Amino acid sequence: MDLSTDVPDVNYLNTFTSQCSAAVVNPPISCRTPVCLNASTSPASAFARSLHDVFYLYGMALTNVYNQNPDLIQDDAVVSNAMQLTFQGLTGEVSINANNTRVPKLTLYALDKDYDQASFMSLTYSLDGGVSITSLNKDETAMWYWYGGVRPLQQKLERDRINAEWQIPAVKLLKPPKREKERMSKRSLQSGPSVATDTTRITFDSTFTNYTIFLLDKDPVLTTAHPVSALDRTDYESFVKLRKLDHENVNKFIGISIDGAEFVAVWKMCMRGSLQDIIGQGNFSIDPFFMYCVIRDIAEGLKYLHSSFLHVHANLRSGTVLVNESWQAKLTDFGLGNLAEEKKPMKRRKLWMAPEVIRGTLLPHQIEKPADIYSLAIIASEVLTRKEAWDMANRKDTVDEIVYRIKKGGLDPPRPDLDTEGVEVNHNLLVLIRDCWSEEPTDRPTADVICNLLRNMMPKKGNLMDHVFNILEDYTTNLEVEVEDRTKELTAEKRKADVLLGRMLPKQVAERLKQGQTVEPEGFDAVTVFFSDVVKFTQLAAKCTPFQVVNLLNDLYSNFDAIIEEHGVYKVESIGDGYLCVSGLPVRNGNAHIKNIVELSLDFMAYCKSFKVPHLPREEVELRIGVNSGPCVAGVVGLSMPRYCLFGDTVNTASRMESNGKGG
Template sequence: MNKITKRVKGEHSMRSINSGPSTISSTRSTMSSEIGETRNYSFFTIRNDVEMEKIAARKHNTRLLLDSKTCATMRQMRLIDHGNLNKFIGMSLDAPQLLSVWKYCSRGSLADVIRKATIQMDGFFIYSLMKDIVNGLSWIHESNFEFHGMLTSKTCLLNDRWQLKITDFGLREFRTRDQFHVMDRLWTAPELLRNDDIMGSKEGDVYSLGIISAEMITRSSVFDIENRKEDAEELIYMLKKGGLQSPRPSLEHDESLEINPAYLHLVRDCWTERPSERPDIKQVASQLRSMNSNRNDNLMDHVFNVLESYASTLEDEVAERMKELVEEKKKSDVLLYRMLPKQVADKLKLGQTVEPETFDVVTLFFSDVVSFTTLAGKCTPLQVVNLLNGLYTIFDSIIERHDVYKVETIGDGYFVASGVPRRNGNEHTRNIASMSLGFVSSLADFRVPHMPAERIKIRVGFHCGSVVAGVVGLTMPRYCLFGDAVNTASRMESNSKPGQIHISNEANEMLMSLRGFTTEPRGEVIVKGKGVMQTHWLLKMDEAAAPKNYKREND
C-alpha cells in the first residue's frame, strides 16, 4: 500500500508509482491477511509503528492515470484531521483491484447500527449524529472538495465512542467507472438521478442528509424498502419522474422518541424537490444549534446514562423474569409431582436412572363405580367426562389429607397405594383404611349434574402385600407397581359390594394390630385365581385411630 507524500509534475501511471522510479516519493505499508469483505469493501489488518491496525479498503473499478491534480488531492486528503471525517490512509496499488484505504470504525456504518438496533436511539442520540454529519459536511462544503456526492447511511461510520465520521469523500475521479448498486442510488437527489449525475452537488448532499435523518427517526432502512410494495428500481423511476407524488420516506416514529417538531420540518426542507429551496449546510447547522441550545452536547455522557438506565431496567426485568420463571417452575413441579412421586420425578429431572425397588409390605386400594357402564349409556361423552371429573375431584381432595400415592385412574377405576414410594412403617394400612371410609362417606352428598335423581355408589377393596415399583416408558413415563398383591387387591374390589369396603385377611390383621378399627368377617369367598380366601368388611374407624395430619412434601 502506497502513501503519496510529494507533488509531481506531469502524469505517472499507477505502475510507475508502485515500482518507485518516479519523482513521487512514497511510504510503503504492508497489508496482512484479509479479515472480511462486502460488495464495496475489503477489510485488512496493517502493521503500524506500534501494533496491528484494522483498515477498510474501498474497491474501485478503474485503472486511470494519476495526474498531478489527483495526486495533490490525495495528499490533501491524507492531511485532513477532522473529528467527523474518516481518516484517509492512502491507495493500495498492488492489489488486482484499485483500493482506497480508510481508517476502520469499529461500530460499522450507521445503516448497520439502525438495522441491527445495537443501541436504542432517542431524540438526543439522533440529534448528536445529525450534528456530526452536518459538521463533517460543513467542512467538505467549505473546502476544495466542495461536496461529498455519494452520502448515504453506509458512508457514515461510527467509532467506538459513537462519534460519526463521514467516509468516501473526495476521489471523485474514480467514480466514473465504479459500479453503483441500484440500492445505493436511493439517497441520491432527484435532479441528479434525472441527469445520471454520479458526481453530486451541495444541494444533493443536503437531500441525502434528509434521507439519512429519516432512517434514524423511523429506525428503519432507506425508504423502509423491505416493507414497500415498490422495489428499488421502481422507486428510482418515481423519484426521477418527480411531481407532487414524488415519494419520500415516512417520518412516523415512536412517541417515546421525543423528537423536536422543528427537526421534522428541517428534514422535510432538506429533501424538497427543488434544489434551490433546500437550506444550505450552514442554515442546517444553525437550525440544529437552536434546537439544542440548553442541552449538553456530550454524546458519550448521554450514551453512558442511557446504558446505565438500560442496565438498571434490564436488572429489574431479569429479576421479574426470574421470579416468573421460579413461579412457572413451581407450577410445572406441582403438575409433575401429581403425575410421578416426588423422589422419582426429582431423579428423572436430573437425568438419573430410577432403579426398580422392592417394598416388603404396602397397602393397595382399588375402587370402581357400581353399574358405571349402564350409567354411561345414559350420558353423552361430555357428560361422562364431567361426571368423572366431579367425582375424582372429591377423591383427590381426600387423598391430599393422607400419606398415599394415586397410581392411576382408568375409566371409573381408582388405584391408590400407601407405603410406596415413601416408606411409612405400618401406617400405610391406617391411611388407606381412613381414605376408604372417606371415599364412601363423601358420596352421600354427591349428585350427578345432569341426573340429580341418580346416586353414585362405589365398590372398594384393599390388601396388604409386597410389590416391586419402577418407572416404565420414556416418552410418557409411568410409575408402576408389580406383584401378586396388586392382583389380590383388585380381586378384593371386584368381589366387594356397593358402598362396602372389602379387605383381605392380611389387611384385617394389620388393622387389628393398629387398634381403633371395626371390622366384621365376611367368611370364605371364592376369588378368581386365588381359590377360597377369608375376607372381612371394614365398618368404621374410631376418631383416635385416624392418621395424623399429613402434609405432602411438594405442598
C-alpha cells in the same frame, strides 16, 4: 556495472576466444556431445574466460602444493589455502582473499549523448577489504547528461518522503481470515426505554456493501478499488493533503496502493458499518436525539470539508457515511474524484444527486457546495423515516422514473416523503430539510447555517454516547425489575409443577426425576393393596350425559382423596370408576399398612351410603372393594408421562378379590 576489466594481453585473449570452442573436444575436457561437436567453429562465450581463470587458479594451487609436499596434494584444506593468489587472467586481475572469494574490480559505464558506452568510474577492492575509487571522466556534465547535466542530490527529496506516507505497498494489504472477518462484521447494541418511545431497540449486523475489508499491519481497514490511471503531481499533492484532514466527523484517509493490478484507496475502519446498510437492515428504530446527532455529525463533517482545500464532498450519500464504535457519523470516500471507479456507478446513486448534477450540466470537478447540501437533505430523510432513500421498497416508481422526474424539475419537483411515523420531530428540522433540497442551488442554506440551526434545535445537551449510556442504564433498571418479576412467576409456576408432580408420583421419586437421576425398581416385603370400583357403574352412566358422568366421578373422588389424606395412604391411580391405593410404600410403616387400608375401606363405605347423585337422587352408589397384603415391587414406567406402578401377586390377588367381591 561490469565485473571484468580490460585484459592486458589482448592477443592471447583473441587466440583463446577463437580456439576455445574447438579445443573442448580434446583432452582433458574431451566433450563429445552434439553441442560441443557443432560449436567447434563458434567463438567462445564470455563465460569461457571465467572458466579459464578457474582452471588456471586451480592448477597454480596444485602446483604450489606439489612442489612443497607431494603427500599433501589430496588435502583439501591445504589446496584451498594455496588458492589465495593474485594473477592476471582473461577476466582481468584475479585476487583471492582469505575467504577464498575473488576481490572484485568494478567499472561504472553509462551512455553518453551519442548513445555510446563510456566508462566513468573504477572501483578497486583490496585484499584487506578497502576500496579505492578512480574517476575515469572528470566531465560531470557528460556523466549526468540524461539527468539534465546536473548531478542528483545525495539525500532523498522531501517530496518523495512525504509521498511515501500515503503510498501503501499492495503486499501489505492482506485478506482477513474468515473467522476474523465475521467477528468484525458482527456488532450489535440493544437499548432499553428512552424518552421518546416505550422501547427503543438498536440491533443490527454491520456490513460494508460498498467497501472491501483488508488488514493493514494487522489492523482492519476499508478499501475501494479503482482502475489504474495516470497520476500527476497535482494528484500527489492532493493525496498528501487528504492524509492531513482531521476532524471527528470525517473518516481518516490512510493512503492509496498504486503498485498493484489496480489502485486501492484505504480508509480507516468504522466497525458499525455504513448508514445506508444500517437503515437497510429494517430494524433501525431510534429516538429523536439519535436522529439529531446523526444529522448534526454529517453537517459538521460537511462544514469541515467545505472549508478545506477540497471545498466539496461531491460523492455524499448514506453509503459514504460510516458509523464508528461511539455511534459517531463520519464522512468518507471524498477527494478521489480524479480516480475512476472500478465499476460503473449504479443508477441508485443518482437518488442522492442534486438536480443540476443529474442534468449533466456539471463536470465532476465543477460540483459545488449546494449539491452536497441537497445530498445531506436526502440522507436526513432516510434517518427521520428509518427507510432507504425515496423508500424504494414501497414505491411503484422505478429508479429511472424518479431520476427522470428529478431531472425534469418544475414548480413542484419530486422529493422524498418525510413521514416520521409517530416520532416527535421538531417541525423546524423538517422545514430545514425542505430548504436544503430546494430546486435552486442558491436557495439552499450553507453548511455553517445548517450547523447553527441544528445546535438550536437539539432537544437537550450532551453527546450521543452519553445518551446511549443513559438508555442502557434505563434499560438495565427496567430489565432488573422485569427479571425479578419473571423470577417470581417462574418460582410460583415451579411450585405448582412440583405439587402436580408430587400428586402424580411419590415425593422421593419425583425429587430423583427432577435431578435427572434414574429411578430403579424397589421391592417391599409387606404392603397392603386396595382396589375399588363403583357397582353397576355402566348402568348408572347410561342414565347420565358425559358431563354428568364427569361431575359424578369428580365429586366422589374429591371426597375419596380427602379421606386418603387422613389415613396416610398413597393413591396410585384412578381409571374410570376404578381406584387403586396402597399403604406401606413408598414409605415403609411396619404393620400399620393393614390398619390404614382397613380404616380407609370403612370410611369409603360410610361415605358412599350418604352420597347422593345430584341429578339422580334415588340412585344409590355402592362400592366393591378388594384388599390383600404381601410383598410387591414398585417402579416408574414411561418417559413422556411416567407412572408409578405396582407389580406382584399381591396386586393381582387384590384385583381379583375386588372384581369377584360383593358390593356394599
